[in-house]
Amino acid sequence: MPEVIFPGPEGRLEGRFHPGLRPRAPVALILHSHPQAGGTMNNKIVQLLYQTFVKRGFATLRFNFRGTGKSQGVFDNGIGELSDAASALDWVQQIHPEAEQTWVAGVSFGAWIGMQLLMRRPEIKGFISIAPPANMYDFGFLAPCPSSGIIIQGEQDEVVSPASVQKLVDKLRTQRHITIHHDTIPGANHFFANELDLLMKSVDGYLDMRLGR
Numbered sequence: 001m002p003e004v005i006f007p008g009p010e011g012r013l014e015g016r017f018h019p020g021l022r023p024r025a026p027v028a029l030i031l032h033s034h035p036q037a038g039g040t041m042n043n044k045i046v047q048l049l050y051q052t053f054v055k056r057g058f059a060t061l062r063f064n065f066r067g068t069g070k071s072q073g074v075f076d077n078g079i080g081e082l083s084d085a086a087s088a089l090d091w092v093q094q095i096h097p098e099a100e101q102t103w104v105a106g107v108s109f110g111a112w113i114g115m116q117l118l119m120r121r122p123e124i125k126g127f128i129s130i131a132p133p134a135n136m137y138d139f140g141f142l143a144p145c146p147s148s149g150i151i152i153q154g155e156q157d158e159v160v161s162p163a164s165v166q167k168l169v170d171k172l173r174t175q176r177h178i179t180i181h182h183d184t185i186p187g188a189n190h191f192f193a194n195e196l197d198l199l200m201k202s203v204d205g206y207l208d209m210r211l212g213r
Contacts, residue, residue: 004061006091009083011072015063016041018054020096027092027099028053029117030062031085031110035075039109040068045130045192048200049105056207058103059096063088078113078137085117101125105203108160108190111151112137118147126210128203131157131190135164145172150181150206152199154188181206 004017020026030053032046033039040046041062053060065081066073073080085104093099103126106114111129118124119141127149132139153165162184169182183202188195 004063005070006063006088008066008071008073008087010066010074010080012070013063013066013072013084013088014041014070015061015088016050017092018050018058018060020059020099021057023096024098024100025057025059025096026101026103027089027096028058028060028103028105029085029089029092029114030060031104031106031114032062032065032068033107034109035065035068035081037109039107040064042069043107044196045107045199046110048196049107049128049130049203052200052204052207053103053105056211059092059099061088061092078109078116081109081113082116082120085113086120089117089121099123103127105130107131108133112139115139115145116141118142118145122146128152128206130192130199131160132165132168133160134168135161139168142172144175145178145180148179148181148210150183150202152183152185152202154190154192154195155184155186156188157190159190 064071104114105128111132172180
């Protein structure tokens, strides 16, 4: 799990990268939760997402948004963080320019950034959005959402209302040519504190289905 430093829009960004085992290995980018609420690339959910993509042979990168850990710059309310994510994907693609597919996974604030990245990067063919903050941020940019993916929500989420996520799911499901899966984890709070196993069972089940394993 080598530490990497790569160029971002506002200076160096810090990450952990596991290269793919073959030239056309698929690529996965993992985005952490809100930096001003303690979110970093070392959060447990981010690490678990990273590990599950690595096990599946993906070239996998998790990194700290600007102003977090060793990453340079200051928090930019999502605008700069989207640019950070695009730079991170650029960096991985330089190493794996012939990646057979590209995925993005994000947690809370990172899910919002990841779904914006979908709109910019048509090569992203799948997404995992965990507790997307649909009651805090406007997701109207998903018009239309270009990729199929899964949205996972905690039943007892005290930060993001399950009703707002359901409304987002319902809206996305009206679009043609994509399929939106939606899992609600019983008893889970915003951090899935005692339900990480159930969370990852949902993630892995979805990846098994999409990747044919």
